[in-house]
Amino acid sequence: MAEYQTCDRVRRRDFIKIGAVAGGLTLTHFLRNAAAIEDSAPRATSGIFINLGGGPSHLDTFDLKPEAPAEYRGTFDPIATNVPGIAISEHLPKLAAQADKFAIVRGVSHTLAAHELGSRYVNTGNRPLASIEYPGIGAVVTKESEAFSDLPPFVAIPNTPQRAGFLGVQYSPLNTTQTPKPGAPFSVRGISLGNGLTIEEVERRQGLLRDLDRTFGALHEDSQLLEGLDRFSQQAFQIITSKRAREAFDVSRESPAFAEPFGKEPFGQSCLMATRLIEAGVRFVTINFGGWDTHQQNFTRLKTRLLPALDTGLAALFNGLSDKGLLSTTAVLVTGEFGRTPKINSRAAEGGRDHYPRCMFMLAAGGRVRGGQVLGGSDETASQPAGHGYSPADVIATYYRNMGIDPTREFLTNSGRPIMIVRDGQVIDSLLA
Amino acid sequence: MFCRTICRILVAWSILIPAGSQAVDATEPLADARQRFTEAEGQEVPDFQRHVAPLLGRLGCNGRNCHGSFQGRGGFRLSLFGYDFPSDHEALTRGAAPRVSVANPDESLALRKPLGLEDHEGGQRLSEGSWQHHLLRRWIAAGANPMPRGGHRIERLQVEPAEVFSESTGEKIAVRATAFWSDGTAENVTSLCRFQTNDEHVARVDEHGVLTVGEPGDTHLIVYYDSAVVAVPVMRPAVSDSAGAIIAQSGRTELDRRVLTKLNKLRIVPSEICTDEEFLRRVSLDLAGTLPSAAEVERFLADGSSDKRAAKIEELLQTPAYAAWWTTRLCDYTGNNEQRLNNIDGIQANGASDWYDWIYRRVSRNEPYDRLMAGIVLGTSRNKDESYNDYCAAMSAIRRGDEGVHFFDRESMPYFWARRNFTSADDRAIGFAHSFLGVRLQCAQCHKHPFDQWTQSDFNGFKKFFEAVVAGNARPSPQSKRDYEAMIEELKLDEKKLKDNDRAKALAALLKKGRTVPFGETYVDFQRLRAKPRGRGKAANEVRAKILGGEEISLTSGEDPREAVMRWLRDPANPYFARAFVNRVWANYFHAGIVEPPDDMSLANPPSNALLLDYLAQEFIAHDFDMQWLHRQICNSDTYQRSWQSNATNRNDERNFSRAVPRRLPAEVAYDAISRATASDARASDYLQLVAGRAIGIAGSSGRLDRGGNNGARFALQVFGRSTRDSNCDCDRSMEASLLQTVYLQNDASVLAAIADAKNSWAQQIAREFTTAGEGDLPTIDRGIDQAFLRTLSRHPTPQDLERCREFFADSRSARDGLSGLLWALLNTKEFIVNH
Secondary structure, three states, rough: OOEEEOOOEEEOOOOOHHHHHHOOOOHHHHHHHHHHOOOOOOOOEEEEEEEEEEOOOOOOOOOOOOOOHHHOOOOOEEOOOOOOOOOEEEHHHHHHOOOHEEEEEEEEOOOOOOOHHHHHHHHHOOOOEOOOOOOOHHHHHHHHOOOOOOOOOOOEEEOOOOOOHHOOOOOOOOEOOOOOOOOOOOOOOOOOOOOOOOOOHHHHHHHHHHHOOOOHHHHHHHHHHHHHHHHHHHHHHHHHHOOOOOOOOOHHHHOOOHHHOOOOHHHHHHHHHHHHHHOOOEEEEEEEOOOOOOOOOOOEEEEEEEHHHHHHHEEEHHHHHHHOOOOOEEEEEEEOOEEEEOOOOOOOOOOOOOEEEEOEEEEEOOOOOOEEEEEEEEEHHHHHHOOOOOOOHHHHHHHHOOOOOOOEEEOOOOOOOOOEOOOOOOHHHHHEE | OOOOOOOOOOEEEEOOOOOOOOOOOOOOOOOHHHHHHHOOOOOOOHHHHHHHHHHHHOOOOOOOOOOOOOOOOEEEEOOOOOHHHHHHHHHHHHHOOOOOOOOOOOOOHHHHHHHOOOOOOOOOOOOOHHHHHHHHHHHHHHOOOOOOOOOOOOOEEEEEEEEEEEEOOEEEEEEEEEEEEEOOOOOEOHHHEEEEEEOOOOOEEOOOOOEOOOEEEEEEEEEEEEOOEHHHHHEEEOOOOOOOOOOOOOOOHHHHHHHHHHHHHHHOOOOEEHHHHHHHHHHHHHHOOOOOHHHHHHHHHHOOOOOHHHHHHHHHOOHHHHHHHHHHHHHHHOOHHHHHHHHOOEEEEHHHHHHHHHHHHHHHHHOOOHHHHHHHOOOOOOOOOHHHHHHHHHHHHHOOOOOOOOHHHHOOOOOHHHOOOOOOOHHHHHHHHHHHHHOOOHHHHHHOOOOOOOOOHHHHHHHHOOOEOOOOOOOOOOHHHHHHHHHHHHHHOOOOOOOOOHHHHHHHHHHHHOOOOOOOOOOOHHHOOOOOOOOOOOOOOOOEEEEOOOOOOEOOOOOOOHHHHHHHHOOOOOHHHHHHHHHHHHHHHHHOOOOOOOOOOOOOOOOOOHHHHHHHHHHHHHHHOOEEEHHHHHHHOOOOEEEOOOOOOOOOOOOOOOOOOEEOOOOOHHHOOOOHHOOOOOHHHHHHHHHOHHHHHHOOOOOOOOOOOOOOHHHHHHHHHOOOOOOOOOOHOOOOOOHHHHHHHHHHHHHHHHHHOOOHHHHHHHHHHHHHHHHHHHHHHHHHHHHHHHHHOOOOOOOOHHHHHHHHHHHOOOOOOOOHHHHHHHOOOHHHEEEE
């Protein structure tokens, strides 16, 4: 099997060719096979990362303080969930009905109050440094996972702040660049046959290509580039002509009964696509859901638009994964780049909340995550963690552990510098079963 | 056993400190520590800097996983990779639980833990009764003293042999390292050095400095001691030559001679000279970023003159395409990124295009490299002696696009300093070193650079040069404040009400009406350079900065501090400025730099051919930094014009330039190549004269600023790894192949349209020819096949190719389908996407 030089100077086998050997192998089969090998260490084999860009208010969602003074408390009331003792915002009723499926981490805390820096932190698990670009979580998972040869291993809906960083572009996501519309066919640029081409015509052209592409002859043995190009050529052909790849992105193929709970908003439709992709065998999916930067009109925007969309999409995602039997093998993390100021500002008629990294929340579900629990907490005005709190790095280290990836492992940069996957994180054992 | 090692008893000097005293103590160096400290007791007291700290490094104590980690381990922290002697000494001897006990040395944790007598997460590192144990113990017993005030200064580290040449795999060669100190003493420090080889396949080294020779090839042994880093070349020839069959070659140009000197040593026979087809394709892509058209190939092949290659090089150097491609590269090195330039001068302007155009103007006029760079290094918004009002009037005219006024005519290009990610002195020191020196200074921001000479104090001294530069601000300099306020009043702008975007919009509207509006400024704030008074009777504290590896300079003279740095860059003795550029240009023409990666010029990453790099850098300076001279030298050499076809001696050579190594086309070049290969003859004819509409003419980093209205480029450029110009690394440009690139070439709608039926496509033109000549007209088919090969692979089809293509046409539904299929197949050959 071909070997490729990667930027960490390690020759490693290229993508494992499961799909090519047994085209009909489903994920469930694959997982069963994998489970047979690693029975003793159950773990999530796929991941979903939901990025709430802008920084959602913790006080109005998952960390309410009904007893706090009015200038902190806001206008939302808590409601009970299906787990006794856990209450969340009244505008998240669908999530409240299945709080047993996810864990809430409160009192997550850091110090980066700028969008970009905070976002880089929560998307990589490392406080950003000028001298190095840390890889996004999806890039690390892609590097560490086996993947089907006719599917992209890492998909971003519609894009993501997660980049491959020093790991190298081959671990970059495939961006869908758009979100699906309810019931409408969807495809991603380049990966389904276009311009009236048929599989027969592509095969005919491939035949000509093979005969013409012989100039370098024996040089292949000495050139990883030439050999790699040959491999990519086969794989591209597999993806382009793969029914599975094409259908995985096409949410319109989902049964109406299954699709209906995901609603009509772009976020819900993205969640629907994520379940399809994970079911097909994609290893890592990110969803970008922005608009949480509520400096003004915090309550109106949350209650009319943001929270209903989040509630519908996320609840349907947890349910959908669960119905398909995928929740136990799919690690889900939901987070913004920071929380928002507990004290409501009064710059406009309806006030808002500003950037606040000292206290925020994250949601975790799937894989080994023990749902139906709250970890950590905050003080009476949700201004700082109660007790020592957690860092984003802690939660992300736990996320890697959930996926069976040792967060203290080191990769080498192309200058030979060893970099830990998560530099400063402590795994939170109680989050996992 | 007969040792065939040729140990040249030349001496490898570490090029460290410009030697204060070259006088070498004639006395014999002290014997190695492992011999001097074999006994538990003795006269000699070990020194903290010379012996104890390096020993801790050798034992691995200050590694990043042990006590060198920023959090320390087990409550004990050492500086990462050593060299912070005072704090390391303090960590050992002070605190609530000191690691040493002078009163009772054997009870010291610093001994008990590494000896394994007490719980130690790092395990046993010392054995009882060893010289290492005795060295540490004797230092503790004698008082655990720090090094003398100010420390010892190492003058040089001498490693013997200075070069290792071996013919037999498995041969073992011991090296010896001697430290020469500024006090005139010398000492064998072999047992206290750290050793490493840069390619384990060619040679391995153990902790005692004994090399074991491996596979044929060449690499370097790197020796570290104190702040010194010395590289020793290690060579193992590719083939044995007992019969003397391999004849040393002599070169045609000086450049070739320098390459061949090394190849002869390694007994590598270089490849033959490439064909005319290969030469034309390669030089057009490398020098001008442009795939030759079918007509250009035919013309070149038909030209019978003996100097046609040199003439082609000359011709390409004069094209806009050459200037555009090299402007793109210079924008890479200097970091032209439009996202970092958002609204930098307060008018929502497009600094990235100004940046590109300013460089383009100078490259196309072949302005000397040092002068071009000085315009960036010393960038200020106002020209010399220009008033604030005149500056604003000029910029307003430029932004309005008034006839005859251009940004590129301004004296300097200030946006380098104005980028949003370039505001702190730390970021500037790192970015400056990357752009102009090809040096990675990042490590020294927090600790001694593990692979180079730089310490944190070097870093902090260097960054001082950049602290007073104020940029990226929509406001004027303090001196311009009055003029600015007058202008605001005249324009009847309410500054208090207008924040950021609204202000920019209001100014843009006034600009459109023909008014002169205020612009932000990049300037030096001399207030920050004033000496700080220290109280009565004391001399004021001067603001000082330090050149990397050079002198300290006072910044209070009233001169722009960057002038001093620029003088240093231009100094012919500067080891980086010319070298960095020459090496980057070289890397563009070959698959790798002479130093690789090209932006990592460090002592532990030496050039694969130092003589070659020296020659090019010296001559580049001697030719007044003439960029075209450099391109001409390289392109006209045999070394550049070699075939990719290898022979038995050079098939594994990738670092000594004995053959052309196939490499993927850079993103912009690939995109333009696809569009030229598929364009109609009329449209493809003037690519060398085009900048607008071409990917090599895009100013910023994202492809968003395409002035040719060709918005399709952005996606492709991202997929093919156009430089993101974002992180002070030449690796922001990706030259790797990827699956998505292949998916793009095989199946992207834009490519499929270009080969099938797009407007102004060659497919459309040929379809018309078939309409005239008839679908099955064989001469038209043959001509189409020939042209398709010339357009994509820059060669005629071979007879087998032609045969196979005729079959394909016969099997196609229509001639037009046949042609699309053929173009598709050719664009997807490795021969197309690889420069060879």
